[in-house]
Amino acid sequence: MNSKVLSLIAGRIGVALVTLLIVSFLVFAATEMLPGDVAQVLLGQAATPEAVAGLREAMHLDQPAIMRFLGWLGGMAHGDLGHSYTNRMAVSELIGTRLGNTMKLAAITAAVAVPVALSLGILTAIWRGSLFDRAVSTLVVGVISIPEFMVATLAVLIFAVWLGWLPALSFGGSTDSIWDILRAYAMPVITLTFVVSAQMIRMTRAAVIETMKAPYVEMALLKGASRSRMVLRHALPNAIGPIVNAMALSLSYLLGGVIIVETIFSYPGVAKLMVDAVATRDLPLIQGCAMIFCLGYLFLITIADVVAILSNPRLRH
Amino acid sequence: MNLAEIRDLHLGAVTDSGRKVEIIKGVSLDIAPGEIVALIGESGSGKTTIALSLMGHVRQGCHFESGSVTVDGTDMVTANETARARMRGTTVAYVPQSAAAGFNPAKKLMDQVVEVAKIHSLMPLDQARAKAVDIFRALALPDPENIGDRYPHQVSGGQLQRLAAAMALIGDPKLVIFDEPTTALDVTTQIEVLRAFKSVMKNGGMAGVYVSHDLAVVAQIADRIIVLKGGEIQEQGSATQILEAAGHPYTRSLLSAFKPDARVARAQDVDQLGGIVLAADQITAGYGPVDRHGRPHKIALHQVSCNLERGRNLGVIGESGSGKSTLARCMAGLLPPVSGTVSLGGNDLAPQVQRRSKEELRRLQIVFQLADTALNPAQSIGDSIGRPLRFYHCMKGGAYDARIAELLDMVRLPGAMRHRLPGELSGGQKQRVNLARALAANPEVILCDEITSALDTVVAAAVIDLLKELQRDLNLSYVFISHDLSTVEAICDDVMVMHHGRVVETLPAAGLHQAARDPYSKLLFASVPKLDIGWLDRLTQDPDFTAAMAAR
Known part of the structure; x- marks a missing residue:
């Protein structure tokens, strides 16, 4: 570890923060552009103009947009995401409980999908061109092509309706024993694993195969190394950068892109909260959710960049 | 057994x-x-x-x-x-x-x-x-x-x-x-x-x-x-x-x-015109970010000067990192120097290639080391050679076709090759096409940057012979950059030795070994393997001196 690496990493984190600022502006601007007057909508058709004006003032809607943006930004810096329009609860509190659920689902899915995808990717690279490789590659392409609502619906149809092994809804059943919890999470996790592993398998396989072409891997072969040693000791350490980046991209999907899965299994996560917020025109909640998704995405990508920097011995030494 | x-x-x-x-x-x-x-x-x-x-x-x-x-x-x-x-x-x-x-x-x-x-x-x-x-x-x-x-x-x-x-x-x-x-x-x-x-x-x-x-x-x-x-x-x-x-x-x-038959007696009457055709004066250049004083992070050339006389050839020799290719890039305007000037036929050239006139560009051509990457793989040989014809001479129609055939003939390639793609040619053939493309402009000076380094010995010798013939017929002058002493000796009149971005000395190509004064050029010349079985064993060199030279 030296100052060059530290400055590179600091640079990456700086870029992430700037990106976050730009995104917050875009999110605010986008919600601003939604048609309709919030106060009017909240009070309904029968509201008197005085009541609407009063509410507008109370909600600071009469201030210019840029002032409201700065206020919102300042609040965010203190962890205050504002209050929901619909039920007056703090947005941070609303998101907080849901975020825990989403993180739980994401963590379990990652714990299943990452090892599966890594080992399948590496194994297909080791046995490149074999029947196993072709079978996995065909399957992966198939899975990429099938939309997730299809996978989710099929899973419900097979496991919940026909076989009756698993509950169709993730929550609502009993969560007394570990077995119940496992049953509750099984279907969303299976569906999401299908969705996120496909890319990871393909990228891992491609990155490993690319490094397998390097002369130092042939050198390892000519030293008498076995195929697995060539892949694990020589190719893999040099393929970490692209693999970690592919993983970060796939996993970031778990934080914000799981709307369909959460909806189908009526799983109480952040994505579902955001969908509900859109339906009720709850602007602070939409903004909060969007910022959370962006933060998660940037966090993962920055981690991947840092890992790629650290895995390069030219930068480390 | x-x-x-x-x-x-x-x-x-x-x-x-x-x-x-x-x-x-x-x-x-x-x-x-x-x-x-x-x-x-x-x-x-x-x-x-x-x-x-x-x-x-x-x-x-x-x-x-x-x-x-x-x-x-x-x-x-x-x-x-x-x-x-x-x-x-x-x-x-x-x-x-x-x-x-x-x-x-x-x-x-x-x-x-x-x-x-x-x-x-x-x-x-x-x-x-x-x-x-x-x-x-x-x-x-x-x-x-x-x-x-x-x-x-x-x-x-x-x-x-x-x-x-x-x-x-x-x-x-x-x-x-x-x-x-x-x-x-x-x-x-x-x-x-x-x-x-x-x-x-x-x-x-x-x-x-x-x-x-x-x-x-x-x-x-x-x-x-x-x-x-x-x-x-x-x-x-x-x-x-x-x-x-x-x-x-x-x-x-x-x-x-x-052992190329050292320097076919090139008729001395070619240089009747005489005079300096290309000159570099106090060139300093480098790469990387530029600091407050306009100096780049890594200086590759330190106040390098050289002259090329009309009808003669200047060899630039040095090991990797000596700055010889950087010099060619400065002359061609691809890398604007920090200070110093390049002049062609007595007139100063603009540092950047974009600011040189069409006529100046035409007179000074460059041929690169890797023929593969210098040719567009999607363009036929005829199109590659024809581009300078259209650009510099506005040729088209019959004259254009005839000139392409003539150029291919000059570099000893069959005329039918104009329809082929670079991928179908051998390394030596591709280098000849590169040469033909430079010749298409009717240049006065050609910068040859390690043009034989990627070629096999026999093929390289043939390319050198071709260069000599073309010089005789077209009154060209070459700046010939190479790390290989024997090719430089084979074609050049003067040899400039470079080391770590500086000119060590300039010597007449005939009798390099006797004329060398600087310890580095002596070391460099003595290090070139000879077709002699006991050469390595007899060679006495001080390893400390060699290491000091490499680190200098």
Whole structure:
């Protein structure tokens, strides 16, 4: 570890923060552009103009947009995401409980999908061109092509309706024993694993195969190394950068892109909260959710960049 | 009893277009224990393929067809992959062409050197490390105790090549394959590496296969030389036999290409015009971010001046990092210098190529080292050559077609080649097309940046001859940049020696060795291998001085 690496990493984190600022502006601007007057909508058709004006003032809607943006930004810096329009609860509190659920689902899915995808990717690279490789590659392409609502619906149809092994809804059943919890999470996790592993398998396989072409891997072969040693000791350490980046991209999907899965299994996560917020025109909640998704995405990508920097011995030494 | 025997070996390959070709056509050879055999030939002669077959390895796309390769009693062709792997590193070991690519960038050198001992469980790791340090010492590597803790990018090219040899020697192999191990090195470094290889091989009593295209290098290290062409053995014999009494015409052409008949008497009447056509005055240039004083991070040229007289040729010679290509880029306007000027026919040129006039551009052309990358792979040869015709001379129609045919004829290529794509041509043909493209502009000066470096000896000699002929016919002047002394001597009138971005001295090409005054140019000239078997052993050089020169 030296100052060059530290400055590179600091640079990456700086870029992430700037990106976050730009995104917050875009999110605010986008919600601003939604048609309709919030106060009017909240009070309904029968509201008197005085009541609407009063509410507008109370909600600071009469201030210019840029002032409201700065206020919102300042609040965010203190962890205050504002209050929901619909039920007056703090947005941070609303998101907080849901975020825990989403993180739980994401963590379990990652714990299943990452090892599966890594080992399948590496194994297909080791046995490149074999029947196993072709079978996995065909399957992966198939899975990429099938939309997730299809996978989710099929899973419900097979496991919940026909076989009756698993509950169709993730929550609502009993969560007394570990077995119940496992049953509750099984279907969303299976569906999401299908969705996120496909890319990871393909990228891992491609990155490993690319490094397998390097002369130092042939050198390892000519030293008498076995195929697995060539892949694990020589190719893999040099393929970490692209693999970690592919993983970060796939996993970031778990934080914000799981709307369909959460909806189908009526799983109480952040994505579902955001969908509900859109339906009720709850602007602070939409903004909060969007910022959370962006933060998660940037966090993962920055981690991947840092890992790629650290895995390069030219930068480390 | 021979250590290794190859009998009637046939190897096939499938080309990208799916066509099957035979790349090794019935080769038989023997290697006795302790004997060093050189495989020599140009690219595509199958020398590396044969060497790798001794390890039971064929590269992607190739396959064994028939014949046998017996090493220490095992037939590497029929053995299964496990049996082959057991032999690799312990019985037969390999030193790659480019150690820089052969070492894994992500692992420490020591871990890679002792890996053979680890894979084959030859000895405990501590013992292997101690042995590696002994080998480092025998190979004259600096700081043998600690050099293994570094990563490949932290040591120099010459050191890396010796570390690659250490990696091969750790398993006490009976046969070591050296695959062009010094081709990528500078001549002054090459000597140290060759010496180290030779003494280790001699002391260890190991047999070796030395793959190379350079007869002079091979003459220093090999007991026996096998000359290959097109996957067949042309001639074999002891090193003395091959060098002094070569029977086969191909061997003789290799030998004569190595010793280009020094400077065909170029008629002196060409330079009747006289005068300086191209001059560089106090050029300082570099790369990287520019600081407050307008100086780049890394200075590659320090106040370099030189003159090229009309009808004469200036050779620029130096090792990698000497700044010779940077000088060409400054002259061509591709890299604007920090200070100093370039003038053509007495008029100063703008530093940037964009600001030079069409006429100035036309008069000064450049030909690059890698013919492959300099030609657009999607454009036919005719279009590539025709572009300057349209740009500089606004030619079209019949005159355009006739001129392309004429240019192809000038560089001794058939006229029908204009419809081909660069990918269908050989390296030498591509370099001729590059030359034709430069000639299309009707230039006065051509900058030749290492144009023969990527070519085989015989092909390079033909390109040099062509350059001389063209000069006679078209009244050209060349700036000829190269790291190879013999090609520079063959074509230039004056030779400028460069080192670490500075001009060491400028000498007349005839009698370089006698005229050299500066210790660096003396060292450089003395380091060029000679076609003489005892040259390396007789050569006396102070290693400290060599190291100091490299670090200066």
